[in-house]
Amino acid sequence: xxxxxxxxxxxxxxxxxxxxxxxxxxxxxxxxxxxxxxxxxxxxxxxxxxxxxxxxxxxxxxxxxxxxxxxxxxxxxxxxxxxxxxxxxxxxxxxxxx
Numbered sequence: 001x002x003x004x005x006x007x008x009x010x011x012x013x014x015x016x017x018x019x020x021x022x023x024x025x026x027x028x029x030x031x032x033x034x035x036x037x038x039x040x041x042x043x044x045x046x047x048x049x050x051x052x053x054x055x056x057x058x059x060x061x062x063x064x065x066x067x068x069x070x071x072x073x074x075x076x077x078x079x080x081x082x083x084x085x086x087x088x089x090x091x092x093x094x095x096x097x098x
Contacts (some may be wrong), residue, residue, distance in 0.1 A: 001030035009058075011039035011050060 002025055003006045005081075010025070012018030018036045026032050037053060040046035 001031040002034060005033070007033040007035065007058075009054070010034060010036050013038070013040040013042075013046075042065065 008025065010018055010021050015036070015038065019036075022034045022036050025034050035057075037050060038046065040047040046096065
């Protein structure tokens, strides 16, 4: 994604390892737009902080993620539909793809 000039978010528990990963990405893809954000999946408080900060920084993507979450909660996606078996109706298109 960084090669395609997309802004990349590196969510890491360790700041040092995150900085090393960002430095490595930027060395491989000069000019890469890479942001480091703290995230410890073992801590609910960390996840909540990450979500709030991410939503504030990336409002457009956060709105899309919320829309997709609503879509997945209200859609009936069976195992066969998930794997592409359209004999029973297939998947409904996400709202933003309509």
